[in-house]
Amino acid sequence: MHKKLLAAAVPLMAVGAMTGCGSSSDSGSGGSGGDGAPLKIALIPPSGGPLAVFGKDSTTAWQFAADEANANGGVDGHKVEIVTSQTDGTPAATVRAARKATQGGARFISGVITSPENGALQQQLPSMNAISFNTFGKDDALTGKQCSANAYRTVQNTAMDVDAVAKSLEKLPATKWAIQAVDYATGRTAAKIFTAAAKQAGKQVVLTQYAPLNTTEFGSYITKIKNSGADGVFAIEFGADGVAFVNQGAQFKLFQGLKSVLGFNMVSEPLFDALGDKIEGFYNNIGYVHQLDNAKNRAFVAAWKAKNGGKDPYYVQADAYLGAQTLFEAVKKAKSVDPAKVKTALDSLSFDSIVGQVSIRPGDHQILRDSYLGQVEKQGSGLGWKVINTVPASETQPQADPSCKL
Amino acid sequence: MSTTAEQVPSEVPATDPAALLAPAPVGSGLDRRTVLRGLGLAVVVLVVGLFVPDVISDPTNMGIATDGVVLGILALSIGFLAHRSGLISLGHTAFYGASAYGLAIATTSWDWSPMQAIVFAVLGGTVLGLVIGAFVVRTPGVSFLVLTLAIGQALHQLVVQDSVRETTGAYDGLAVTWGADDKVAGIAQADIGNAATFWPLAWVSLVVVLVVLWLVGRSRFGRVLEAIRENEERARFSGFNTYVPRLIAFTLSSAIASLAGALFALKASFVSPDTLSFVTAGDSLIAAIVGGFATLVGPLVGGVVYIYAQSELSDSGNLQLFTGIALVVAVVFLRGGIVGAVTDGGRKLRTIVQTRKGAGR
Numbered sequence: 001m002h003k004k005l006l007a008a009a010v011p012l013m014a015v016g017a018m019t020g021c022g023s024s025s026d027s028g029s030g031g032s033g034g035d036g037a038p039l040k041i042a043l044i045p046p047s048g049g050p051l052a053v054f055g056k057d058s059t060t061a062w063q064f065a066a067d068e069a070n071a072n073g074g075v076d077g078h079k080v081e082i083v084t085s086q087t088d089g090t091p092a093a094t095v096r097a098a099r100k101a102t103q104g105g106a107r108f109i110s111g112v113i114t115s116p117e118n119g120a121l122q123q124q125l126p127s128m129n130a131i132s133f134n135t136f137g138k139d140d141a142l143t144g145k146q147c148s149a150n151a152y153r154t155v156q157n158t159a160m161d162v163d164a165v166a167k168s169l170e171k172l173p174a175t176k177w178a179i180q181a182v183d184y185a186t187g188r189t190a191a192k193i194f195t196a197a198a199k200q201a202g203k204q205v206v207l208t209q210y211a212p213l214n215t216t217e218f219g220s221y222i223t224k225i226k227n228s229g230a231d232g233v234f235a236i237e238f239g240a241d242g243v244a245f246v247n248q249g250a251q252f253k254l255f256q257g258l259k260s261v262l263g264f265n266m267v268s269e270p271l272f273d274a275l276g277d278k279i280e281g282f283y284n285n286i287g288y289v290h291q292l293d294n295a296k297n298r299a300f301v302a303a304w305k306a307k308n309g310g311k312d313p314y315y316v317q318a319d320a321y322l323g324a325q326t327l328f329e330a331v332k333k334a335k336s337v338d339p340a341k342v343k344t345a346l347d348s349l350s351f352d353s354i355v356g357q358v359s360i361r362p363g364d365h366q367i368l369r370d371s372y373l374g375q376v377e378k379q380g381s382g383l384g385w386k387v388i389n390t391v392p393a394s395e396t397q398p399q400a401d402p403s404c405k406l
Numbered sequence: 407m408s409t410t411a412e413q414v415p416s417e418v419p420a421t422d423p424a425a426l427l428a429p430a431p432v433g434s435g436l437d438r439r440t441v442l443r444g445l446g447l448a449v450v451v452l453v454v455g456l457f458v459p460d461v462i463s464d465p466t467n468m469g470i471a472t473d474g475v476v477l478g479i480l481a482l483s484i485g486f487l488a489h490r491s492g493l494i495s496l497g498h499t500a501f502y503g504a505s506a507y508g509l510a511i512a513t514t515s516w517d518w519s520p521m522q523a524i525v526f527a528v529l530g531g532t533v534l535g536l537v538i539g540a541f542v543v544r545t546p547g548v549s550f551l552v553l554t555l556a557i558g559q560a561l562h563q564l565v566v567q568d569s570v571r572e573t574t575g576a577y578d579g580l581a582v583t584w585g586a587d588d589k590v591a592g593i594a595q596a597d598i599g600n601a602a603t604f605w606p607l608a609w610v611s612l613v614v615v616l617v618v619l620w621l622v623g624r625s626r627f628g629r630v631l632e633a634i635r636e637n638e639e640r641a642r643f644s645g646f647n648t649y650v651p652r653l654i655a656f657t658l659s660s661a662i663a664s665l666a667g668a669l670f671a672l673k674a675s676f677v678s679p680d681t682l683s684f685v686t687a688g689d690s691l692i693a694a695i696v697g698g699f700a701t702l703v704g705p706l707v708g709g710v711v712y713i714y715a716q717s718e719l720s721d722s723g724n725l726q727l728f729t730g731i732a733l734v735v736a737v738v739f740l741r742g743g744i745v746g747a748v749t750d751g752g753r754k755l756r757t758i759v760q761t762r763k764g765a766g767r
Contacts, residue, residue, distance in 0.1 A: 103466040116579040116678035123675035127599030
């Protein structure tokens with residue numbers, strides 16, 4: 001019986017010992033937010049995997065924004081403190097890390113990359129008395145069905161990006177389009193919106209075909225495009241699929257006979273070196289480009305280059321910086337770092353940013369900012385973006401997502 | 407403990423589960439006195455455990471304790487199956503995840519109350535366990551491990567299909583939302599993320615699971631399972647049906663994994679394909695191994711230790727490396743896992759003390 005008692009007592013002892021009995025701290029009821037209280041921000045990026053680089057770049061940009069603010073006396077007198085806690089990128093680990101960070105006094109969370117992590121975190125934010133800034137995840141559901149009163153998105157969502165591409169169609173020379181899309185919700189939605197936009201612009205869609213996610217062999221798809229009589233391709237292929245499609249399309253000389261190659265999330269700055277000259281002239285949706293001509297952006301780019309060996313910021317870094325700017329503006333408006341007051345300020349926030357005038361939509365906490373269509377061109381020794389069209393948020397997704405119940 | 411087929415009472419009908427679950431005669435593990443003592447101890451543990459939130463005031467640590475208990479229940483389901491039947495499963499996330507998704511879909515898409523959703527989720531996971539078990543328990547050993555892994559992965563692939571995106575949320579996952587007036591054990595959804603509030607639900611579930619597993623393990627049925635585990639052929643030659651007891655054990659184990667899944671979905675208010683992933687399957691199996699299969703509470707201790715270590719070490723960027731080292735240490739140096747090592751150490755200490763006492767006389 002003694003052995004049984006010992007065995008039964010072990011879990012209780014383990015729970016007590018492992019979790020450090022009786023440590024005291026505030027219980028998530030919020031900081032004082034008073035004069036001199038630091039503005040503590042927790043960043044929770046993934047430590048490994050294909051998205052780790054984006055987490056790292058987000059962290060760098062938040063730190064850059066914090067250093068910049070602190071050099072100017074803090075945000076409305078509040079010193080900015082960044083705490084970074086890496087996880088394995090699983091939702092449960094991210095939520096635990098967020099809870100730990102809020103226990104340490106951080107009431108503002110960012111740097112979370114994947115949709116499931118953001119989705120899981122958003123459900124727990126009210127109980128943590130914390131506010132999150134999603135600067136990377138574009139899935140519509142995060143400001144739709146999964147929206148949270150304490151979660152804000154400062155990057156365009158997928159619907160905005162697709163609308164921006166569709167509304168730029170008139171500016172592209174091709175008249176007969178083939179659609180090559182990933183067999184995924186985004187692929188099908190983008191294809192549908194594009195087809196409707198093409199019809200409205202007096203253009204024709206001669207072929208629509210879908211390839212499963214993780215397709216590595218596009219030979220048969222490329223042959224069909226070549227035989228379709230299309231003079232333009234709209235490709236909705238992401239990541240490795242996008243790279244494979246571009247590389248195989250070049251091998252099959254697909255792009256040589258086309259007037260327009262339009263990508264959706266297919267090419268971006270991190271892939272420029274890997275894809276090389278074969279993507280010169282390609283069009284693609286873009287969320288941020290360092291050439292944006294406004295005073296705030298010019299100052300940001302100059303300061304960034306000075307601190308990062310002359311390298312221009314790309315969209316992940318700029319979007320994270322915009323997230324920081326959004327928080328800082330809300331703190332200034334609230335004159336406090338108390339999350340409840342900052343939240344009130346955020347709900348009606350509108351300010352001049354590195355991407356021009358932006359505002360937070362109260363109905364779903366989606367930021368309203370311009371979207372762009374860009375064309376890849378030679379810039380110096382490498383490739384860069386030339387902005388072809390700017391589509392304001394009032395044209396991309398003017399209404400709050402009705403499935404969001406805040 | 408090495409129980410052989412000879413120890414199984416020969417009068418037990420080979421295919422009657424009700425008879426198999428009957429208490430064993432005095433001296434064979436589950437007499438009335440033992441049952442009463444066990445239940446008394448369970449009540450004490452239950453009551454004492456309910457005061458844990460008063461002792462651990464830190465919400466972060468309380469969250470770790472709660473997550474540890476939920477993972478511990480999942481690990482218990484795997485540990486029970488491994489210890490009693492010798493079947494090592496890498497697919498219990500199928501029932502854990504299916505139950506979590508069942509609860510999420512029932513509350514969010516069908517507007518069921520959370521209590522109805524819990525019953526649906528656990529029953530659904532259990533029925534899934536029964537159906538899958540009917541096929542896989544015939545193939546013990548490595549084949550069983552691979553089959554369960556394949557089933558877990560198949561279910562993972564199913565929920566990420568674009569055709570079911572509206573229902574499961576595919577890779578984006580699914581938020582669990584229920585009515586503002588609905589409550590689970592007196593807890594509204596707005597408060598369920600608070601670990602201290604959620605704790606009683608997790609703790610009571612855990613104690614009930616422990617009692618059930620203890621009773622089953624000590625019953626005639628438990629003995630039959632052990633006999634089959636030790637030598638299936640001999641058990642069969644002795645007139646026992648070796649299939650039905652293993653199927654019952656597998657189904658019971660899947661029911662417990664389903665309960666863990668429902669608890670997880672309630673607390674997280676969000677489910678994603680990670681609940682069905684190989685990583686979650688590995689986590690729970692490693693927790694069970696590190697804690698120790700041989701005792702009832704070993705997997706539970708493994709679950710708590712695992713979550714604590716994950717929380718402390720995830721910042722290092724080398725979580726998987728540390729997990730691997732912990733597994734190697736547990737397998738090579740801690741025979742019987744943490745609890746096995748502690749009880750072994752206690753036994754050795756007692757022997758030393760008794761030897762010295764004897765020498766002193």
